[in-house]
Amino acid sequence: MDVIGAPSDAEIVARVLGGDAEAFGFVIRRYEAGLLRFATRMLGSRDAAADAVAEGLVRAYRHLASCREPDRLRTWLYRIVTNRCKSHLARRSVGDVPLDEAPPVADPADGEAELERAEQLALVQRALTGLSPDKREAFVLKHVEGLSYEEMAAITGERIPTLKMRVHRAREALLKVLEDHT
Amino acid sequence: MNTIDPRIHQVLDGELAVDALPAELRDATEAIRAAADLLAAPVPVRSLESRVMAEIHRPAPSLARRVSAWLATPHAITFRVRPVWSLAFAAAAAVLTLFYARDVGPQLGEHEGIAQFVGRFPDARSVHVVGTFNDWRPGTIALQDLDNDGVWTATVVLPAGTYEYMFVVDGERWVPDHLADRLVADDFGRENSVVIVRPVHR
Numbered sequence: 462m463d464v465i466g467a468p469s470d471a472e473i474v475a476r477v478l479g480g481d482a483e484a485f486g487f488v489i490r491r492y493e494a495g496l497l498r499f500a501t502r503m504l505g506s507r508d509a510a511a512d513a514v515a516e517g518l519v520r521a522y523r524h525l526a527s528c529r530e531p532d533r534l535r536t537w538l539y540r541i542v543t544n545r546c547k548s549h550l551a552r553r554s555v556g557d558v559p560l561d562e563a564p565p566v567a568d569p570a571d572g573e574a575e576l577e578r579a580e581q582l583a584l585v586q587r588a589l590t591g592l593s594p595d596k597r598e599a600f601v602l603k604h605v606e607g608l609s610y611e612e613m614a615a616i617t618g619e620r621i622p623t624l625k626m627r628v629h630r631a632r633e634a635l636l637k638v639l640e641d642h643t
Numbered sequence: 644m645n646t647i648d649p650r651i652h653q654v655l656d657g658e659l660a661v662d663a664l665p666a667e668l669r670d671a672t673e674a675i676r677a678a679a680d681l682l683a684a685p686v687p688v689r690s691l692e693s694r695v696m697a698e699i700h701r702p703a704p705s706l707a708r709r710v711s712a713w714l715a716t717p718h719a720i721t722f723r724v725r726p727v728w729s730l731a732f733a734a735a736a737a738v739l740t741l742f743y744a745r746d747v748g749p750q751l752g753e754h755e756g757i758a759q760f761v762g763r764f765p766d767a768r769s770v771h772v773v774g775t776f777n778d779w780r781p782g783t784i785a786l787q788d789l790d791n792d793g794v795w796t797a798t799v800v801l802p803a804g805t806y807e808y809m810f811v812v813d814g815e816r817w818v819p820d821h822l823a824d825r826l827v828a829d830d831f832g833r834e835n836s837v838v839i840v841r842p843v844h845r
Contacts, residue, residue: 482699489692494685501686508825511688518695578681585678604655604679629652632675636647639674 474531496542502601503546505590513549517542540616588638599627694822697763756803756840765793767812774808781811803842807835
């Protein structure tokens, strides 16, 4: 992402590596919203997502020198946070951490449209959580974060045909859930 | 698996114009797009900047501390020994374990856990933590900044549970811990931090 007047990712990386640790704040402000959304959709919990993204950003800072393509910092950050999410999911499978937090609840003062939207979001999030982590990851990267298959391949290390297949299966599973509830 | 028409995938992958779809396939396409739009809405969460920057500024643990932490962490080690040696090894391991266990950290009860409090207060002269675990009494649990880098820490053994707390800086300024697991509003219009202490022994 480049904003006129704002430093590019490569400039920020150079500043941080040059000793200006505070410049990493640009990275956080620029990418945390997307990373938090991605992690929330992956983990089904905002608290767990905040932990995963915070851990990922700290890890990114400490290993910034190993970011070979600073112009593609976003892809690199998503790769790190994706791995943190997988670690959280792996820990959950053997631990006693609750799988889901309560789905978003609309304020009764909200209009009918907002209530319906909140219910729809809860339904879709539940359906998403029901997918395998690989399919969930592929669907979220493709349709929520709007990445190309090439970018997804760079993040996940998977081949494009594999990712396409996962996205297709995820769509089919989600569509079935949605149809069953209409 | 509930397969859907491949043309729907082609449209969603940007390989086919939606106009090329028969009308009966458009509802499914729109349903998936609508679901994705819902998921793509921003997630309302607190910014992580202060939490991440505080962690970044925290000095890396020394080599000695990392080695100590590694030694104190359980690791799976597999030995292949002749049966005749196994008794001798078992006895030696038992003695070493008993000897080592006397010197490491506090002994925790079955329902106790460890809470670590960390705050960055560069100009503070003293920092204490108060909360529901000490009836909000200042002066009972002090944080330390041994290397004068402005990062104050305290490690406390507490009964497992969920506690609200705040930091008291220089004996007078009460501030929440923005690195906490979460924040909750108190009865005085302020925010308390929340820490969840899990039992070490399950």
